[in-house]
Amino acid sequence: MQAKDIMTTSVISVPQDGTVEDAVRLMLDHHISALPVLDDQGRLKGLLSEGDLMRRVRDTESPRRSWWLEIFGGTSNTARDFVKLKSNRVEDVMTRDVVSVEEDTTVARIARLLEKHRIKRVPVLRSGQVVGIVSRANLLHALSALRDRVLPEPSEDDRLLRVKVEKALKDVPGATVNLINYTVEDGTVSVWGVxxxxxxxxxxxxxxxxxxxxRKVDVNMGRLPAWAYGI
Structure with a gap:
């Protein structure tokens, strides 16, 4: 099983020259915790996560020495930290060293990468363009659908069916596709999400x-709490 068999394909992204406010609004509107950052050619340049934003909040609330004391104290990253904490530009705040994978990367390797780098998700690339996201949730959903302990290698029919499922879900009125995960095995489609x-x-x-x-459909959908909709 490979990245293309389990990835979320409806990827919400933010432009490199966007603002932090724009990024936060996208996260809130789509109920997601991270955004790939793309340049004007659609190439991956970074990742902006809730962790990046929470660090700004924590560092703003924590006591800090004067900038000139930090310079004389030998802190080499003072200017860089200042930019990340104060700038309103996405490219200044995002994480630049992003771990990514290709469509044919195996699920086992993705799991090892998440563990090794202590990260929650990896963008999936095709010719340098982001075509999906694989998160811990995608991995867990794939594992929960197993009938045994071996990850199956999807047939070509299953992979073609997965493309059909993706298109069909986009036509469901009001469905938030980026919050829906699905796997296909021997014609059985398992769907999770919200x-x-x-x-x-x-x-x-x-x-x-x-x-x-x-052949068969298993649907297990949760509900977002009222506060997530601003109610």
Whole structure:
């Protein structure tokens, strides 16, 4: 099983020249915790996560010495830290050394990368362009669908069916596709994620059931709390 078999394909990103306020609004609107940062050619330049933003909050609230005391004290990263804490530009705040993978990277290798680098997600690239995200949640969902302890290698039919599922979910009214994960194995489609209501969950099930090649559909959708919608 490879990255392309489990990745979330509806990727919400932010431009390199965007503002922190724009990025925060995207995170809130789409209920996500990180954004790939892209240049004007669509190439991956960095990643802006809730961790990057929370560091700004923590460092702002914690006592700090005067900048000139830090310079005389030998702190070499003072100027860089100042920019990351005070700038409103995404490119100044983002993490630049991003661990990424290709579509054909195995799930086992992705799991090792997440563990090695202590990260929660990796962008998936195709010819330098971001085409998906694999998170810890994607890995857990794939594992939970296993009938045994061996990750199966999807057939070409399953991979083609996965593309159909992706398109079908995008047509479900109001569905937040970036919050939906799915796997396909021998024509069985397992869907996890978040739905606004029982009606939307049923709409997701029907959309997948109507696809040719689908033998069975397992839908397990959660609900976001009211505060997540600003209610």
């Amino acid at each position: 739905a606004d209501s029982d009606f939307q969950e049923n709409a997701i099930r029907v959309a997948v059931e109507n696809l040719s090649g689908v």
